[in-house]
Amino acid sequence: MAIRTIRLPDVGEGVTEAEVAEILVKPGDLVREDDPIAAVMTDKATVEITSAYSGKVVWIGGEVGKTLAIGSDLIRIEDDTAAGAEEEPKAVPVAEPATVAQSVTPVEPAKQTTPSPISAVDSGTRTAVSSPQPMPPNAAIPPRAEGAPVLASPAVRQRARDGGIDLRQVSGSGPAGRITHADLDSLFQQAGQGGGAATSSLQPQPETVETVKVAGLRRMIARRMSEANASIPHITVVEEVDVTEIEALRVKLNETRGDRPKLTLLPLIAAALVKAKQSNPKIFARYDDEADEVQYSSAVHIGIATMTDGGLMVPVLRHAEALDLFGMATEIGRLSEACRKNKAKREELSGSTITITSLGPLGAIATTPIINKPEVAILGINRMAVRPSWNGTAFVPRTMMNISASFDHRVIDGWDAAVFVQKMKVLLETPAMIFMKD
Amino acid sequence: MTDLSCNVLVIGAGPGGYVAAIRAGQLGLETIIVEQKAHGGTCLNIGCIPSKALIHAAQEFFAVREASGGHSKLGIRTSDVRIDLAKTVAWKDGIVRQLTGGVSGLLKKAGVRSVQGRARIVDGKTVAVETADGVVRISCRNLVIATGSRPVEVPSLPFGGNILSSTEALSLTAVPETLAVVGGGYIGLEIGTAYAKLGAKVSIFEAKPHILPQYDEELSRPVVARLKALGVAVHVNAMVEGYDSDQSMLRVRTGSEVTESAAEKVLVTVGRQPALEDLGLDQLRLDMEGRFIRTDTRGQTSMRGVYAIGDVTGEPMLAHRAMAQGEIVADAMVGHGGGWDKRAIPAVCFTDPELVVAGLLPDQARDTGRDVGVATYPLQANGRALTLERPDGFVRIVFDKPSGLVLGLQAVGAGCSELAGEFALALEMCATLTDIAATIHAHPTLGETVQEAALMGLGKALHA
Ligand SMILES: Cc1cc2nc3c(=O)[nH]c(=O)nc-3n(C[C@H](O)[C@H](O)[C@H](O)COP(=O)(O)OP(=O)(O)OC[C@H]3O[C@@H](n4cnc5c(N)ncnc54)[C@H](O)[C@@H]3O)c2cc1C
Numbered sequence: 001m002a003i004r005t006i007r008l009p010d011v012g013e014g015v016t017e018a019e020v021a022e023i024l025v026k027p028g029d030l031v032r033e034d035d036p037i038a039a040v041m042t043d044k045a046t047v048e049i050t051s052a053y054s055g056k057v058v059w060i061g062g063e064v065g066k067t068l069a070i071g072s073d074l075i076r077i078e079d080d081t082a083a084g085a086e087e088e089p090k091a092v093p094v095a096e097p098a099t100v101a102q103s104v105t106p107v108e109p110a111k112q113t114t115p116s117p118i119s120a121v122d123s124g125t126r127t128a129v130s131s132p133q134p135m136p137p138n139a140a141i142p143p144r145a146e147g148a149p150v151l152a153s154p155a156v157r158q159r160a161r162d163g164g165i166d167l168r169q170v171s172g173s174g175p176a177g178r179i180t181h182a183d184l185d186s187l188f189q190q191a192g193q194g195g196g197a198a199t200s201s202l203q204p205q206p207e208t209v210e211t212v213k214v215a216g217l218r219r220m221i222a223r224r225m226s227e228a229n230a231s232i233p234h235i236t237v238v239e240e241v242d243v244t245e246i247e248a249l250r251v252k253l254n255e256t257r258g259d260r261p262k263l264t265l266l267p268l269i270a271a272a273l274v275k276a277k278q279s280n281p282k283i284f285a286r287y288d289d290e291a292d293e294v295q296y297s298s299a300v301h302i303g304i305a306t307m308t309d310g311g312l313m314v315p316v317l318r319h320a321e322a323l324d325l326f327g328m329a330t331e332i333g334r335l336s337e338a339c340r341k342n343k344a345k346r347e348e349l350s351g352s353t354i355t356i357t358s359l360g361p362l363g364a365i366a367t368t369p370i371i372n373k374p375e376v377a378i379l380g381i382n383r384m385a386v387r388p389s390w391n392g393t394a395f396v397p398r399t400m401m402n403i404s405a406s407f408d409h410r411v412i413d414g415w416d417a418a419v420f421v422q423k424m425k426v427l428l429e430t431p432a433m434i435f436m437k438d
Numbered sequence: 439m440t441d442l443s444c445n446v447l448v449i450g451a452g453p454g455g456y457v458a459a460i461r462a463g464q465l466g467l468e469t470i471i472v473e474q475k476a477h478g479g480t481c482l483n484i485g486c487i488p489s490k491a492l493i494h495a496a497q498e499f500f501a502v503r504e505a506s507g508g509h510s511k512l513g514i515r516t517s518d519v520r521i522d523l524a525k526t527v528a529w530k531d532g533i534v535r536q537l538t539g540g541v542s543g544l545l546k547k548a549g550v551r552s553v554q555g556r557a558r559i560v561d562g563k564t565v566a567v568e569t570a571d572g573v574v575r576i577s578c579r580n581l582v583i584a585t586g587s588r589p590v591e592v593p594s595l596p597f598g599g600n601i602l603s604s605t606e607a608l609s610l611t612a613v614p615e616t617l618a619v620v621g622g623g624y625i626g627l628e629i630g631t632a633y634a635k636l637g638a639k640v641s642i643f644e645a646k647p648h649i650l651p652q653y654d655e656e657l658s659r660p661v662v663a664r665l666k667a668l669g670v671a672v673h674v675n676a677m678v679e680g681y682d683s684d685q686s687m688l689r690v691r692t693g694s695e696v697t698e699s700a701a702e703k704v705l706v707t708v709g710r711q712p713a714l715e716d717l718g719l720d721q722l723r724l725d726m727e728g729r730f731i732r733t734d735t736r737g738q739t740s741m742r743g744v745y746a747i748g749d750v751t752g753e754p755m756l757a758h759r760a761m762a763q764g765e766i767v768a769d770a771m772v773g774h775g776g777g778w779d780k781r782a783i784p785a786v787c788f789t790d791p792e793l794v795v796a797g798l799l800p801d802q803a804r805d806t807g808r809d810v811g812v813a814t815y816p817l818q819a820n821g822r823a824l825t826l827e828r829p830d831g832f833v834r835i836v837f838d839k840p841s842g843l844v845l846g847l848q849a850v851g852a853g854c855s856e857l858a859g860e861f862a863l864a865l866e867m868c869a870t871l872t873d874i875a876a877t878i879h880a881h882p883t884l885g886e887t888v889q890e891a892a893l894m895g896l897g898k899a900l901h902a
Contacts, residue, residue: 016773070773151843151868161776175870176841290742292723 055079065215068164303352452479454748454760455584463548622649797846
């Protein structure tokens with residue numbers, strides 16, 4: 001018998017850590033080589049990890065929602081090959097193309113991974129001079145003060161890194177608050193067992209607080225949104241658009257569509273974007289702020305913000321410039337279906353050069369969309385409504401809709417933003433111009 | 439024109455570059471290292487190793503000469519002591535050859551390909567190397583800049599002739615009668631002290647109010663005392679204004695007073711700067727931090743796939759820092775390791791007495807707002823120091839009073855450089871005074887003073 005360790009492989013994209021989205025085995029399970037054992041989530045998609053060995057699962061190093069460093073121990077397997085075989089950690093190659101594992105969502109609330117600061121019996125200052133009090137391991141570790149230096153030997157630091165533990169969150173029971181191997185031991189143990197908190201029956205109406213770990217796709221979204229919002233100075237332009245004509249066109253096209261998919265407004269807006277790119281190429285770009293470069297692609301790859309059960313995903317309508325309206329409708333339908341079923345591939349979720357976001361009938365009169373980094377612009381579609389419009393002599397009912405477009409003000413000036421929004425307004429109000437050859 | 443491609447391309451085979459290349463090779467990455475001179479860089483060829491060789495030779499000569507003058511307390515007698523400096527330098531060059539040859543062997547063993555020539559960056563993925571056989575273009579996925587540093591020149595004292603940088607000073611074949619050292623940092627003091635022991639009349643000129651300005655005066659005091667005993671003239675607050683090579687006279691201003699000082703040779707050691715010129719760095723427009731390349735904790739620059747290590751990345755410019763960084767970038771390139779998380783980079787001045795520091799000096803520790811304790815133990819009370827005839831100096835521990843956590847360790851004393859490892863280990867392990875005090879230190883060694891200092895800090899000193 002030999003214990004084999006499977007480590008979290010490099011899942012590409014230059015990431016140094018990945019979040020565990022799913023654990024597909026439990027201790028005692030028998031697995032065969034190449035069986036899926038876990039799924040981890042990167043920025044873009046969920047990547048399935050397969051077993052490099054056959055044997056019995058004896059140890060699991062992660063739990064759903066936990067972030068592990070690339071190279072950390074993920075799972076240990078007792079294999080039935082010749083005795084005495086040396087333990088040899090193995091990072092398994094990632095299957096390419098990676099597919100989104102089933103049932104990533106709903107994400108279970110993760111168990112707490114850091115020791116809870118249970119009553120700190122030893123709250124007084126301990127000095128190294130006083131004879132050390134024997135401490136029950138981990139039972140009474142005072143919480144580490146925010147920002148206090150992390151004290152741990154290199155071996156402990158390495159072990160924490162391999163186990164995906166952020167030592168800044170760990171309190172140390174050692175002298176001067178040093179984090180010991182024993183502290184890590186109990187942390188790993190806790191992570192394995194989960195902690196059941198005893199509730200007091202003395203209090204008549206205890207306040208209950210449900211703490212739900214922000215994990216999985218939701219955490220990814222949270223991180224990306226705050227990153228985009230913090231690093232990109234947004235400028236948002238809201239404009240009113242008369243969509244009476246384009247709505248009429250859409251209805252007509254649908255009447256004669258035959259067995260082609262039903263058109264929503266989305267493909268028409270995508271077509272308008274393709275047209276607008278000709279005169280406003282700057283808006284369709286990707287900003288690599290590490291390299292201080294802006295990349296302009298000749299293609300129009302449109303991100304379509306899509307609501308799924310687990311949260312927002314942005315599949316990409318690639319080469320919109322090469323598709324007709326029904327072609328776009330078909331592709332958009334296929335992509336949103338893939339997202340809803342968690343089947344979208346990594347490359348279907350990346351590479352867009354502009355994004356459309358729409359809340360449909362919920363879409364309010366104006367929104368402030370957050371740019372889908374590294375793009376430099378996002379087009380928000382608001383709610384359509386019939387409103388009275390003054391045509392010079394009388395009020396007439398018109399179907400109106402506001403668009404809210406946000407731009408990366410580092411590279412898009414207000415002028416260019418306004419010119420682009422005006423162009424979109426003209427195209428959407430006079431749909432024939434979308435299909436006109438200049 | 440030849441074309442090569444690889445995963446990792448390292449420019450510069452100093453301690454930073456060669457360690458990065460060896461580790462990258464061991465990790466299975468196809469690696470090429472480019473070096474215009476000899477493997478080993480500044481450290482092995484013209485820095486750490488040659489200077490320590492010279493310092494050792496000077497000390498041996500000095501000890502024998504002292505004996506010949508009838509000054510040996512040990513009762514050693516000898517006569518007619520001379521040194522053949524050309525032979526000393528040849529011996530030093532032999533050590534350098536052995537070590538640089540060793541590095542070449544290690545690179546080869548790790549499967550690293552070496553290209554000899556001057557590298558110029560074309561873009562973040564391409565480097566052109568001028569070799570003896572023409573230009574070789576090398577394309578790579580990861581680029582590591584490890585071109586090291588070179589001495590800073592004083593405009594009024596351009597290098598050449600009798601104005602030496604450390605490089606020339608380490609290869610003189612005769613001991614100059616008079617030597618002026620401009621700059622009282624560790625490099626100037628190390629070489630200056632060696633020449634003083636070899637018989638030169640040495641003067642040191644430092645612009646700041648005291649020598650070794652980055653350390654406190656308590657630490658440098660034993661060094662100053664020893665320099666005086668060796669007959670070295672130490673001038674502080676002294677600005678050198680120029681050199682008259684016909685007269686071999688150095689012009690120095692101290693306050694409003696200008697004096698002249700005889701100097702057959704002038705050694706200028708006013709600092710080092712990153713060697714980044716003519717490297718094609720403007721092609722990359724990397725974020726800088728002053729004169730240095732800015733890197734993150736994994737050695738990555740502002741451009742993806744471009745790393746920088748060693749002296750080009752800033753202070754402290756030390757070989758062991760470069761080596762540690764070299765290992766980190768190699769690991770980073772394969773997604774291993776967590777980046778720089780070292781608590782201490784020890785630094786040693788091989789002056790006489792030697793000076794070693796790790797972690798925080800007392801004032802630096804107080805600046806963190808902690809309740810700081812300082813325990814100092816003199817070498818005078820150490821048996822080993824007395825048997826070595828060198829009771830000057832002390833060991834000092836800076837600690838956090840409430841917890842006993844050791845924040846910094848310093849020592850000054852003959853042979854104290856060997857304490858650097860213990861100091862760094864204590865800090866890296868987050869040792870408290872109790873840890874050090876409870877560790878048995880062998881008797882009789884200089885290391886016992888570290889244990890004694892810890893006991894003092896705990897208020898339990900045995901031998902004080
Ligand atoms: C006199 C002296 C004494 C010293 N003593 C000590 C000491 O005791 N302890 C200590 O820790 N440190 C000491 N140092 C400092 C130490 O030498 C440096 O910190 C260390 O060498 C830095 O390593 P590095 O790899 O960054 O660069 P370097 O060792 O400078 O190596 C850089 C290499 O890159 C090569 N190179 C540069 N540009 C190019 C190019 N375009 N193409 C190809 N090759 C190129 C250079 O030829 C050189 O070999 C001393 C330095 C000096 C000068």
